[in-house]
Amino acid sequence: MVEKRVRQVTPLGEAKWAHVHTPKPPFVDESGKIQGTPKYQIDLLFNKEDKPWAEWAEKVMGKMRALPSQIDKRTGDALPKQSPIKRELDETDQPTGRFYVTFKTSEKFKPGIFDRFGAPIPETVLVGNGSTARVSYSENIYSAFGGGINFYLNAVQVQDLVEYKSQTADSYGFPVEENDDNGAAVEDDDDVPF
8 A cells, every 4th residue: 555645844945946837857968868857846945043944854854863774785884864954055065054955846746836825826927046935745755775755846835936037138237239120239320439
């Protein structure tokens, strides 16, 4: 008999790399070979001083510690358990003091995306980095590769939205010229120095 996965909800965290309306494409290696499949995915960042996060993380880590240890048959060494909680690193690979958790699911299972009032967020509104959100997830405990826990993404509730907007040349600080209907730059005779 297959055990039914229970839906759980995280504390509020900071959304990062939200691919919740459109799946994240699979990785393509240097030779052009596709690794994996498209996935809906979101990371939530947490500060360790945040009490709801600390209580939630302690429950997760308690389950991790309870998993049986596994031994590498070739070396006899204990295999590390795969934790769903990771340290956030800065540009120089130094810990920032925050932690992140990744939630993902197959492109076959589109997650629900809701605002703080429970209304669906339209696909035209993209959840950007810095939004605060909760995630509805299902826990998956596995024994392969040393054992561990990962989280299936069910839905996201956005508490405070920071909408992702595509950048423009102007927003990067490039000078932008006007053009005529044919795409040619419009010249202003008043700016000609001779």
